[in-house]
Amino acid sequence: MTDTATLAQKPLAPGLNRDDARSAAREVRKRRLQAFLFVTPLLIFILFSFVAPITTMLYRSVYNPTVADLLPDTLVALQEWEQSDESPSDAVLTQFAIDLKRLANDRTSGRLADEINRALPGMSSVVKSTARAVRRVDDAELAANGPALLIDANDRWAEPETWRAIKDAGRAYSLDYYLTSLDLERGSAGEIQARDTQIYVKLYTKTLWMALIITVATVLLGYPLAYFMANTSTSLSNALMVFVLLPFWTSLLVRTTAWIALLQTNGVVNSTLQAFGLRDDPLELLYTQFSTIIAMTHILLPFMVLPLYSVMRGIDSSYMRAAMSMGSRPLAAWFRIYLPMSLPGLSAGALLVFIISVGYYITPALVGGTDGQMISNIIAFHMQQSNNWELAAALGALLLLLILVLYWLFDRFVGAANIKLG
């Protein structure tokens, strides 16, 4: 409608009347609608299968209502308690004892134990044993004598630290999981401090470092290959292309297991070395960072070669010849002329390999051991083993943020326009 409205005000070229303009605008609208219809199925699919799950996952990293749902009354009572060195008032403890009894009878006290344990390790057994203790006490007795009963069951209920943990865990919205992801925690006065155990920052750094090594390795292996393929006869380059694509035809799992067969203690590499007398004792190759890097370099190499090849094939040999005819040595000509011209393919390949390897899961899981684990493995661990989806979501969100920042840096210094996949 706005189209026709603006059209009506615009001065028209001679010979073009309002009806002509309107019918031209209708034509444009129709074409736009058609274009939109073409992508609608994919749009809907992506919305339901990708955008929605990712959004809920990210939401989960800041929103955890479990404790708030389990202990609504206790948390209301706790609101008045200043986070000081003193325990909260008896009213709070009484309310908690009543809540805990209800949970114990509902058989949901276990969930509460898990949640509080996450905020303050060691609390799981405390909550569970106390729940058992208050389960059979009648309501009047609890209302009168709640605090004493709690402290009798376990004296940690007298410590302010415990209540701080409950109050923290009770916040439905919190950034605590992001703090944990960065190896930080809230101190007793609510200040942010480093945690005793440093895990995640080190893991992020290691992941980035390994991705960088893998990217550099694929460049070193892929660039000369792509150059050769782009400058040789079509039949030979087609044959080589089959070999480049061959890895895509076999399952990722098979390729990774092949590396296990190669690298394990009694594997192909070690037995060959020993057979030739080059080593007496087998090398520790598998379950190391080295094995992760070498296997991932192999798996990700096509992602480097393909964009490089397609860009290089478009670079005519006359550019290098022109540079040399002007007196430039081959290496200098390559650096000043060929490299900048192949940069779109190089950056596309490097970005592709780097981003894929930063989030890679299966290969480090299979051949990485403890040393070669990457950030996605710890995310998987929190999803599957420790059941801490909130932390997994926070770690994943940070990973996403990290990649976006790297992409932004790349765009800043190389230019996203310099990416070309074909």
Added chain:
Amino acid sequence: MTDIKSDVFLKFDDVKKSYDQKTLVVKGFNIDVQQGEFITLLGPSGSGKTTVLMMLAGFESVTSGVIAIEGKSINKTAPYLRNIGMVFQNYALFPHMTVAQNLAYPLTVRNMSKADIKARVAEYLALVELEDFGSRFPAQLSGGQRQRVALARAMIFEPTLILMDEPLGALDKNLREQMQYEITRLHKKLGFTVIYVTHDQAEALSMSSRIAVFNDGIVQQCAAPAELYERPSNAFVADFIGENNFIKGQVERISDGLAHVTVPGGATVIAQTSDGLVVGASCQVSVRPEKLFIHPTTHAHDNEMTARFISRIYVGDFIRYYFRLPDGTDIVIKMLNDLSAPEFSDGQDGKLLWLTSDCIAFPAAT
């Protein structure tokens, strides 16, 4: 190769090239080029002319023979040490550099000072009339402008020899003529030597001091444009350069450098002889379409033969007549579009007339 005369600038001495060790692409190429000459290598595609150029530039190795500049063999000299400027068919302007950076490239390679480079780039931009285009990228230029930049880039480091590999092939007709003029102007002004490769004979004829006509790896004839056109040394050159009619016949006798040839229909025509013509053998007499006239005419003539009129095509500035000889050969005649252009009806016989000095008898193709 020290015994070459001092005025020979560039010499090819029996240069051969084979890619597959079985066949020769260039079969013994010889030429002596003087300083400042404009030599064109002309020939159909696959005739070996580009290979010769690539060997000269150093991008292809020489299988045997010697290429020498100023008496010194450059067979083993690396391309970047030859100091030969080159213009490529696709211009090969570096797309990531501006026009000025493109021009500066050969100078930076030679470690010239920044101020000198700037002055020289400005000078050459002015030379090709692109003063205001220094900061543009090649993609922002038109085809003709790119061609000028490529030309300036090949000249800017003042090489004594510039190679051009079909540099005008990608331009449309008008622009091509304009650039032919431009290249000729620069060549006259700066006096460098040019080796120019093309398959366009009009281009070759209008620009060159000498043309080497290539076919099948061999130079068929190397001569100045007028001589090539007027006195082709064999049937290939006669056919390849310009348009030509070939009348099959039998050599009756040869006397005083003139061949008497019996042509289809029984008439005898007199033609210039060429190498390899034998009395009694079959031959072909070549006559250019514009040298043929139709009776009645005021033009001088001493040969005549009868042929059947087929059609007449109106081209504009001239008219093309098609006649057929008794043996089935088609003859083309080009006549100026003036009042003397005759009308014919289908199947009518006409008399074709021409001068002995305008026709050459070549041995028949085997």
